[in-house]
Amino acid sequence: MWFRVGWKCRVWTGQFPAPSGSSDPPGASSGVRMGRRRRLAGARLDSGPMSCSAPHFSAAVLADSRLRAVVIGAGPAGLMAAETLLAGGAAVQVYDAMPSVGRKFLLAGKGGLNLTHAEPPASFRARYGERSAEVGRWLDRLDAQGLRDWAAELGIQTFVGSSGKVFPAEMKAAPLLRAWLHRLRMQGAVFHMRQRWTGALQPTSGAGWQLEFSGPDGVRTVQADRVLLALGGASWPQLGSDGAWQAWLDEAGVPVAPLVSANCGFEVRWSAFLRERHAGQPLKAVRLRHRDGQGQLFERTGEAVVSDYGLEGGLIYAASAPLRRDIAARGPAQVELDLLPQRSLEEVTAALARGRGSRSWTNHLREQTGLAGVKAALLREGLDAAAWPALQTQPAALARRIKALPLCLEAPRPVAEAISSAGGVRLEGLDASLQLRSHPGVACAGEMLDWEAPTGGYLLTACFASGRVAAEGLLNREVRSAGLDSGAAGPICPPNRLP
Numbered sequence: 001m002w003f004r005v006g007w008k009c010r011v012w013t014g015q016f017p018a019p020s021g022s023s024d025p026p027g028a029s030s031g032v033r034m035g036r037r038r039r040l041a042g043a044r045l046d047s048g049p050m051s052c053s054a055p056h057f058s059a060a061v062l063a064d065s066r067l068r069a070v071v072i073g074a075g076p077a078g079l080m081a082a083e084t085l086l087a088g089g090a091a092v093q094v095y096d097a098m099p100s101v102g103r104k105f106l107l108a109g110k111g112g113l114n115l116t117h118a119e120p121p122a123s124f125r126a127r128y129g130e131r132s133a134e135v136g137r138w139l140d141r142l143d144a145q146g147l148r149d150w151a152a153e154l155g156i157q158t159f160v161g162s163s164g165k166v167f168p169a170e171m172k173a174a175p176l177l178r179a180w181l182h183r184l185r186m187q188g189a190v191f192h193m194r195q196r197w198t199g200a201l202q203p204t205s206g207a208g209w210q211l212e213f214s215g216p217d218g219v220r221t222v223q224a225d226r227v228l229l230a231l232g233g234a235s236w237p238q239l240g241s242d243g244a245w246q247a248w249l250d251e252a253g254v255p256v257a258p259l260v261s262a263n264c265g266f267e268v269r270w271s272a273f274l275r276e277r278h279a280g281q282p283l284k285a286v287r288l289r290h291r292d293g294q295g296q297l298f299e300r301t302g303e304a305v306v307s308d309y310g311l312e313g314g315l316i317y318a319a320s321a322p323l324r325r326d327i328a329a330r331g332p333a334q335v336e337l338d339l340l341p342q343r344s345l346e347e348v349t350a351a352l353a354r355g356r357g358s359r360s361w362t363n364h365l366r367e368q369t370g371l372a373g374v375k376a377a378l379l380r381e382g383l384d385a386a387a388w389p390a391l392q393t394q395p396a397a398l399a400r401r402i403k404a405l406p407l408c409l410e411a412p413r414p415v416a417e418a419i420s421s422a423g424g425v426r427l428e429g430l431d432a433s434l435q436l437r438s439h440p441g442v443a444c445a446g447e448m449l450d451w452e453a454p455t456g457g458y459l460l461t462a463c464f465a466s467g468r469v470a471a472e473g474l475l476n477r478e479v480r481s482a483g484l485d486s487g488a489a490g491p492i493c494p495p496n497r498l499p
């Protein structure tokens, strides 16, 4: 008979267990069945419930009987899950398709790693929109302050920027990732890079799962008691998260919402003049207004950038969820841009009505309103050769255009270019501990789950928190008799690899 040590009581207490002494815990080797050793069958389990503080078994026996957990995806969610599983006493093997870990995390740190946000918990949770209740439960396990404390334990101090965003003191992701990987290795995590999960996941007779990875040395099969998928979304696929898992999970009956662009730019049909002269220029302090088909108003002041394809930047990313939905429902979205949000319509009208004298119209506009460069050029967009000079003589009409410049956003940019993706494994397909209802013992975490949030540190926070929740769920999973765990679940197979 195979049995498991009472690991259920070994949930994370915040203390990390000492390294087992083995740098290669049982659980993953090329094509080898990684069963627990039969000599464990001699250990006594009939003397009442196990106590966490007084283990019944020697360290060697415990090491052999550890839960074999495979984490696929070494981004923030997968690494947090690995850490939690290790802390719970599991033997953890981490697999990733890329040659090195955390590539997107490192990229996120290039322009300043926005780890989390310091706003009050209620407004923080509201950032997750329709999913704020579910994500809020993950944040109960690891919230913004918890994340800052966690970083501090790694020796990474954080600070709150003027907008409330939280950054590491050094701004970059690399020092944090370096310290974290070192700690994970010391705790016994084993990393397998350039190993791409093929999508194959089949229940084994021993209540676990058999997985298949393809790497430089060919295909290997791996057995695990618990599997954690943290495969990311579909943005920036060159960094590893290519969303290929969507088809695999969908075929296996896991409900998946298609991955679409979030925090993305939008296409606008600029004139050749605007593209050639002004692409890449920032629009500082503009106010975006958009009313969707349901009458919901988005209105916010921020910064955008005119790009050769359209508009991008923080303000546009913030509006991207309602804009994307509206475009999907009704086609191109009409928005208004207030180019002078700090001045009223009346003030702008009065300023433009002042005598121009011998000054050029461009100088008059700049002196009276401060508008120049790309903002001034935008006023002319879409107007024909006759309309533009006519508008220059009508202060009230021109002021209205400055305060509510109409723009047509045709489509979101492709998900591969977006900062993040929306869609993914529907939360209805998961239990509260993020295990797949259809595949018990297999959990999902991070951006591959169906939630979205604006930039501002909310993405990483939810990835970390969901990684922790999913791993805790796997650790706490009630162990039933062999065969019952996964017997009800069908295999997940990539196309052409049906068993």
Ligand SMILES: Cc1cc2nc3c(=O)[nH]c(=O)nc-3n(C[C@H](O)[C@H](O)[C@H](O)COP(=O)(O)OP(=O)(O)OC[C@H]3O[C@@H](n4cnc5c(N)ncnc54)[C@H](O)[C@@H]3O)c2cc1C
Binding pocket: 072, 073, 074, 075, 076, 077, 078, 095, 096, 097, 098, 101, 102, 103, 104, 105, 107, 108, 109, 112, 113, 114, 115, 116, 195, 196, 197, 198, 199, 230, 231, 232, 233, 235, 236, 239, 240, 241, 242, 243, 244, 418, 419, 420, 445, 446, 447, 448, 456, 457, 458, 459, 460, 461, 463
């Ligand atoms: C340019 C940019 C800047 C960003 N800046 C910020 C920021 O400042 N703050 C913030 O909160 N968020 C930011 N984000 C978003 C944040 O980086 C992501 O939300 C986060 O990395 C997602 O974490 P994850 O662990 O779910 O997935 P990922 O980080 O995408 O990791 C998934 C991993 O799974 C691996 N994988 C995928 N498929 C397979 C397979 N079949 N087999 C094996 N391995 C596989 C991938 O190689 C990858 O390593 C930024 C994103 C981008 C693109």
